[in-house]
Amino acid sequence: MKKKTFLLLLFILTMAVGIVIKNPFILNMLSMAALTVIVVTGLNLLLGFAGQISLGHAGFVALGAYISSLLSVKLGINPWVAIFVAVLASSLFGAIIGYPTLKLKSHYLAMATLAIGEIIHIVVNNYVELTGGPQGFSGMPMLSLFGFVLDNETKFYFFIWPVTFLLILLSINLVESRFGRAYKAIKSKENAAYAFGVNVHMYKVFIFTVSVFYASLAGALYAFYIGFISPSSFGLTQSIDYIVMVVIGGMGNFFGIFFTTIILSVLPNILTSIEDYWPIVNGLLLIFAMMVIPNGMKRLFSWIK
Amino acid sequence: MDKVDAIMSIENVTKSFGGIKAVNNVSFHIKKGEIKALIGPNGAGKTTLFNVITKLYSKDEGKVFFLGKDMENYKPYELIGLGISRTFQNIQLIDEMTVIENVMLGYHSKMRANVADAFFHLPKNKKAENEAKEMAFESLKFLKIEDTANKFPHEIPFGYKRLVEMARALCIQPYMLLLDEPAAGLNESETNRLLKTIFRIWEQNVSILLIEHDMNLVMNCSHSIVAMDEGRKIAEGPPSYIQNNEDVLKAYFGK
Numbered sequence: 029m030k031k032k033t034f035l036l037l038l039f040i041l042t043m044a045v046g047i048v049i050k051n052p053f054i055l056n057m058l059s060m061a062a063l064t065v066i067v068v069t070g071l072n073l074l075l076g077f078a079g080q081i082s083l084g085h086a087g088f089v090a091l092g093a094y095i096s097s098l099l100s101v102k103l104g105i106n107p108w109v110a111i112f113v114a115v116l117a118s119s120l121f122g123a124i125i126g127y128p129t130l131k132l133k134s135h136y137l138a139m140a141t142l143a144i145g146e147i148i149h150i151v152v153n154n155y156v157e158l159t160g161g162p163q164g165f166s167g168m169p170m171l172s173l174f175g176f177v178l179d180n181e182t183k184f185y186f187f188i189w190p191v192t193f194l195l196i197l198l199s200i201n202l203v204e205s206r207f208g209r210a211y212k213a214i215k216s217k218e219n220a221a222y223a224f225g226v227n228v229h230m231y232k233v234f235i236f237t238v239s240v241f242y243a244s245l246a247g248a249l250y251a252f253y254i255g256f257i258s259p260s261s262f263g264l265t266q267s268i269d270y271i272v273m274v275v276i277g278g279m280g281n282f283f284g285i286f287f288t289t290i291i292l293s294v295l296p297n298i299l300t301s302i303e304d305y306w307p308i309v310n311g312l313l314l315i316f317a318m319m320v321i322p323n324g325m326k327r328l329f330s331w332i333k
Numbered sequence: 334m335d336k337v338d339a340i341m342s343i344e345n346v347t348k349s350f351g352g353i354k355a356v357n358n359v360s361f362h363i364k365k366g367e368i369k370a371l372i373g374p375n376g377a378g379k380t381t382l383f384n385v386i387t388k389l390y391s392k393d394e395g396k397v398f399f400l401g402k403d404m405e406n407y408k409p410y411e412l413i414g415l416g417i418s419r420t421f422q423n424i425q426l427i428d429e430m431t432v433i434e435n436v437m438l439g440y441h442s443k444m445r446a447n448v449a450d451a452f453f454h455l456p457k458n459k460k461a462e463n464e465a466k467e468m469a470f471e472s473l474k475f476l477k478i479e480d481t482a483n484k485f486p487h488e489i490p491f492g493y494k495r496l497v498e499m500a501r502a503l504c505i506q507p508y509m510l511l512l513d514e515p516a517a518g519l520n521e522s523e524t525n526r527l528l529k530t531i532f533r534i535w536e537q538n539v540s541i542l543l544i545e546h547d548m549n550l551v552m553n554c555s556h557s558i559v560a561m562d563e564g565r566k567i568a569e570g571p572p573s574y575i576q577n578n579e580d581v582l583k584a585y586f587g588k
Contacts, residue, residue, distance in 0.1 A: 198452050205451035205458055206437070206444045206465065212427050213438055219389070220425040224501070225413040225442030234448070280429070 031200050034283065034332050039193045046185045055181040059253065061293040062185075062192040063246045068273045068289045069196050069282070070242025075271065076280035077203060078235045079215030080130065081138045084145025085243050085270050090152055090262035091118040092244025093251040094159060100252075101167045108171070111248040115241060122240025123233060130232040145267050153259040164258030171252045184253055191249075195242060200282060202238075211235060265307070272310070276317045276324045283332060284325030339398075340365045340509055340540045341386075346395035348378075348385055355381040357564035358395070363509070368531065368541045370551045372575075373561035374584055379544045380422075382561070383513060386542075387419060388412060400508070413442045416508035420498040422517055422544075426486040432497050433482040436469035439504035472500040476530060492523035496530065503534065510534060512543035516550050528554055552576065560584065 049055060067089055074080050096114035099105045105113070129140045152159050159165055171178045171187075178184045202208060213221035214228055221228050251257045273292055277285030296306050317324065339362035348356040356378045363369045371379050384390040386397055388409040397404045399415055407415065418439070426435050444465055450458040473479040476496045481489050486497070495515060502510055515531070516524050524547060531554050535541055545551045551558060552572045560568040560575055562584035568575055575581055 201454040201458075202448070202451050205446065205454075205462065206441050207448060207451050209427075209430060209434055209438045210441055212430055216427055216429070217425040219421065220427065220438070222389070222409040223387070223413065223419050223421075223425075224438050225410050227408070227410050 029332050031204075031282065031332055032197070035193065035197060035200065038283075038286070039190075042189050042193070043186075046182065046189065050182075052181040055185045057294055057297050058290075059181065059185050059188050060250075061290045062188045063250050063253075064270075064273070064293045065192050065286060065289045066195055066246040066249075067243045068270050068277070068285055069192075069199055070239035070246075071270050072274050072277070072280065072282070072285050073199055073202070073211075073242075074235050074239040075274050076285070077208065077215065078211040078232060080232055080236065081134070081141065081271070082145075082236070082239065083138050083142035083264070083267050083271070084148070085141075085239070086262045086264070086266035087145030087148035088118060088122060088240045088243035089247035089250070089266070090148050090257075090259070091121060091240075092247030093257045093262070094152055094165070094247075095244075096248035097165055097168050097251045097257060098158065100169065101165075107169055107252055111245070111252070114248050115244045118244030118247075119237050119241045122244075123237040126233045126236035126240075130229060130236055142264070142267075145264065149259055149263055152262065160258075162259060164256055166256040168252050168255050170255075171249075178253075188249065188253070195245075196282060196286070203280075207231075269310070272314050276314065276321075278324030278326030278329070281324065281326045281329055283329045288325060338362075338364045340367075340400060341542070342396075342398040343382075343386070344396045344398070346382065346385060346397065347393045348381055348390060349393055354564045356385065356392075359561065359564075359566045360395075361559050361566065361569055363540055363542055364557075365540055366535070366538055367557060368535055368543070368555045370555035370558045371542065371544045371561065372546075372548075372551055372558055376563070377561040377584070378564040379561055380513070381564075383511065383544055387417075387511065413505065413507075416505075417511065418502040418505060418507035418509070419511035420495070420502050420513060420515060422514040424486075424491075424494045424498060426494055426497060426501075428486055431483050431485055432478075432489065433466065433469050433473065435486065435497060436472055436501045436504055437465045439472070439501035440465040440468050443505050468504055469500070472504045473497075475503065475533075476500050492519050492526070495519065495523075495527070499530065499534070503537075503539075506537075507539060509540045509542070512541060512545075514544055514546060516545055516547040524550055 046055065067085060071082065071085055074082055092114050095117055096110040099110035099113060100107050125144055129137065132140055153161055173187060178187050210221060210226045210231055213226060214231060218228060273289045274285055277288035296303065302309060341363040344360050346356055346359050347354060359382060373379050381390065385392045388407060399417060444461040446458040446461040470479060470482065473482055476499060478493055478496050478500065481493055481497065486494055515527055519527060528550055531541065555572060557569065557571055558575045559566055560581045567580040567584060568578045
């Protein structure tokens with residue numbers, strides 16, 4: 029089966045789930061999962077295809093969330109315009125920060141991106157006058173679409189999932205073009221990439237920027253959906269969670285990552301009785317996955333070409 | 334030699350690592366439509382010179398000209414645009430792509446679809462993809478390995494991987510092909526096939542520079558040979574001359 033055919037089937041299934049299920053708790057959980065899918069799909073382009081790690085992606089989610097919220101609440105700008113500006117600004121920030129950072133390789137790149145994520149987190153946490161600090165920030169208005177206010181779980185579900193699928197479709201398109209081949213070359217055989225005309229550094233900066241775009245967009249939509257943001261949602265833990273989802277999902281495998289992300293973001297909500305132990309469970313799960321299925325869920329979806 | 338005949342001129346190139354001159358004042362030309370071989374014992378500086386030519390290393394002194402252009406200001410990823418293509422000694426095929434996709438990577442620089450075309454899969458992208466696929470298939474057909482098109486590199490024998498690398502290098506129809514030890518790891522029948530392949534490529538008006546250890550191959554296929562030892566060029570001439578050159582024999586057998 030082709031990727032896009034399977035994606036369409038998944039889309040139909042997701043819409044059907046939205047129609048059948050009326051429980052707002054479940055719908056909310058799935059919408060939150062969709063937001064995570066957006067971040068992880070972007071990270072997958074960077075890590076799964078181009079082979080470049082980022083340990084600071086939660087920071088970019090925070091950028092999108094805080095910039096859009098501040099623009100909307102403090103300056104009274106229309107939410108959609110605020111989201112648009114926030115995503116643009118975050119992506120620009122990603123490009124500027126990515127330019128020097130992506131000259132680094134492997135461990136050094138991991139350290140540098142970790143630092144960027146932490147800096148964003150610290151700024152948001154400590155600039156109390158602007159961001160509210162650890163107390164969080166709220167007051168964002170509901171999003172509305174063509175006069176149709178997204179004021180309940182069902183409505184947001186039917187907004188966020190089509191957006192998510194569109195973003196997945198775009199990333200599949202990119203990967204199935206000459207750029208996809210170039211990124212796969214960069215990931216494993218950089219010299220071959222050079223030899224066949226790939227400006228390796230600029231390509232890395234570009235895909236980094238795209239993944240920051242995905243992350244900040246998810247952050248901005250999250251902020252307006254929940255109406256409240258605080259630094260604790262955008263820490264190193266979340267950055268690592270995103271990486272775990274890409275790795276267990278099977279680096280570069282869209283659908284493995286799709287399901288892994290949904291499962292891993294829904295599980296903690298279901299297993300509330302072990303909430304306190306979730307980091308331990310999560311860690312054990314990762315160790316187990318790496319030992320038993322080092323290629324993640326790749327094989328499970330190998331029939332999708 | 335007349336510089337006008339040369340597709341590539343290497344002039345007084347020197348490259349040192351620390352105090353060691355890996356390439357020491359080496360000059361030679363590669364004529365249009367010529368198969369030139371670069372030989373020498375291990376550590377002679379062949380690979381260093383190759384990396385200088387392909388811009389993976391910067392040189393300390395000297396100049397490299399390609400079709401009259403000084404290559405000083407070109408980046409490694411701009412060589413393909415000039416018409417210089419290459420293969421690698423240690424196979425550089427991408428494992429997660431099929432053979433045809435690997436060869437299509439060779440056509441990357443000629444594809445005009447930009448990122449917007451790619452993201453939205455616009456007609457321009459579709460057209461570019463089809464064209465690349467066609468060219469890649471032609472290239473595989475030229476080397477008579479089109480039946481491997483949909484296999485992955487790990488599914489085909491080592492000798493075929495070498496040919497796939499050549500198909501990838503030939504996909505854009507380059508003016509010049511650089512072969513880095515193409516016979517390394519090949520058995521005798523594969524080497525014979527390689528020899529024929531090199532001639533067939535040459536017949537397409539591609540100038541070839543190869544580094545090679547396999548003397549049989551070098552003596553049989555090249556028009557002219559440059560012998561290096563300890564960073565210096567010690568002899569240059571046709572195979573018959575190199576075979577009987579005292580300096581070359583000394584470098585190889587230490588007489």
